[in-house]
Amino acid sequence: MSAAVAIVDRDEAAARSTAQLVEEGGARALAIRADVSRAQDTIAFVEATEARLGPIGIFANNAGIEGVVAPLHEYPDETFDRLLQVNVRGVFLGLKHVIARMMQRGTGAIINTASTSAIRGRAGLAGYVASKHAVLGLTRTAALDVAGTRIRVNAVLPGPVESRMIRELEGQAHDSAIALRRNVATAHGRPQDVANVVAFLASDEAAHVNGAAWVVDGGMTLA
Numbered sequence: 001m002s003a004a005v006a007i008v009d010r011d012e013a014a015a016r017s018t019a020q021l022v023e024e025g026g027a028r029a030l031a032i033r034a035d036v037s038r039a040q041d042t043i044a045f046v047e048a049t050e051a052r053l054g055p056i057g058i059f060a061n062n063a064g065i066e067g068v069v070a071p072l073h074e075y076p077d078e079t080f081d082r083l084l085q086v087n088v089r090g091v092f093l094g095l096k097h098v099i100a101r102m103m104q105r106g107t108g109a110i111i112n113t114a115s116t117s118a119i120r121g122r123a124g125l126a127g128y129v130a131s132k133h134a135v136l137g138l139t140r141t142a143a144l145d146v147a148g149t150r151i152r153v154n155a156v157l158p159g160p161v162e163s164r165m166i167r168e169l170e171g172q173a174h175d176s177a178i179a180l181r182r183n184v185a186t187a188h189g190r191p192q193d194v195a196n197v198v199a200f201l202a203s204d205e206a207a208h209v210n211g212a213a214w215v216v217d218g219g220m221t222l223a
């Protein structure tokens with residue numbers, strides 16, 4: 001049986017083009033526009049997914065923003081607030097409304113995208129680092145809240161991965177003379193490197209993995 005995948009993004013064109021890639025890979029796909037920081041959008045995407053594709057068995061809670069690079073004493077309040085709205089409240093709302101559905105069936109796998117910024121400080125990234133520490137805390141708490149069911153909640157913690165986000169952060173770090181590079185000394189990962197771990201955590205092979213923080217960084221955080 002092939003998967004049916006709902007792609008949720010604030011950017012509808014991005015959701016559509018990802019859905020097209022999924023369909024080219026042979027699976028059913030549905031693109032949904034939603035701002036994950038808004039409760040009504042989250043409720044709507046959960047309802048639309050279940051109505052169109054059936055019960056949600058796997059939830060990759062992945063949307064996130066990076067904010068700006070600035071030393072903490074100059075970090076803009078509004079950027080900090082927006083990071084908490086999207087990266088923390090967004091992850092919380094997704095967990096809340098998807099777990100409520102999974103509880104009705106007693107089974108499911110959720111993978112939150114945190115970051116190695118969940119377990120390390122990063123110069124110039126106060127809002128991002130605070131938000132990703134919070135994602136790990138939410139993961140561990142949700143895992144305990146579903147204990148005793150066959151629902152599992154884990155986090156993946158990527159190091160730098162080749163994407164729009166890392167190019168933006170490194171560009172800003174360069175402009176503001178904050179040495180983000182010293183945080184990213186190893187080669188960047190590929191999106192597929194993270195996806196492979198997410199696929200494992202979603203699978204029955206990970207049946208005994210719950211509340212875990214899976215670092216995917218080629219060993220960067222060991223140094």
Ligand SMILES: NC(=O)c1ccc[n+]([C@@H]2O[C@H](COP(=O)([O-])OP(=O)(O)OC[C@H]3O[C@@H](n4cnc5c(N)ncnc54)[C@H](O)[C@@H]3O)[C@@H](O)[C@H]2O)c1
Pocket residue numbers: 008009010011014034035036037062063064065086090113114115116157158159160161162163164165166
């Ligand atoms: N790229 C990296 O180096 C890296 C490293 C560690 C963790 N991460 C995390 O991986 C996740 C994906 O990041 P990416 O690298 O693919 O970045 P990206 O900017 O390429 O993709 C993020 C996606 O999230 C969407 N999004 C942003 N705010 C949203 C909102 N409020 N509602 C719905 N969708 C929203 C964007 O439209 C975009 O499509 C993020 O949580 C990020 O923090 C990335």
